[in-house]
Amino acid sequence: AQSVTQPDIHITVSEGASLELRCNYSYGATPYLFWYVQSPGQGLQLLLKYFSGDTLVQGIKGFEAEFKRSQSSFNLRKPSVHWSDAAEYFCAVGAGRRALTFGSGTRLQVQP
């Protein structure tokens, strides 16, 4: 069965500092990997996705993620965090038309 682990429940960073959110997955085949962001009371917005090819993918809002097959990881990074990045971040795995399996999320707090 597929699963996603986000080890960090809550992360606090200072504005302007770099950010890395961890995601580990378990999937029997080549996965499709996603990062979504959710602001309070809102739906999910897709930040970036990996299907194949270049293992470093760029997304919206200056985010990037690197797929490492050997480590079953898909960590999200941003070089300089803005106060508006404070939100809940979800990593998800799927394949083709199959339903997405989400991690439990990481809440990001940004200090001024």
Added chain:
Amino acid sequence: DAGVTQSPTHLIKTRGQQVTLRCSPKSGHDTVSWYQQALGQGPQFIFQYYEEEERQRGNFPDRFSGHQFPNYSSELNVNALLLGDSALYLCASSLWGGVSYEQYFGPGTRLTVT
């Protein structure tokens, strides 16, 4: 280009009652999936509809049922509501024959069961 829309935004029901939530997919999409997001957790897949048929189903009881209409919109019905059904219900749309199978999410319906 209209995104995914859901109605109502909020809903309060009593245990034992029934509820219907509605979703209109993003323009051009033909597949609708429903997810339940309990407080402090990630979304969990309920089921997926394409061509008015349920194509996949997650680990949810038969109290949860759905429907898709010819215009691709969808309904989620929950019978005999339990307190544990209180959650944010998210609808996601996608294109069945698409290359990327990206799912676009609506803003959700917040259901509170008292």
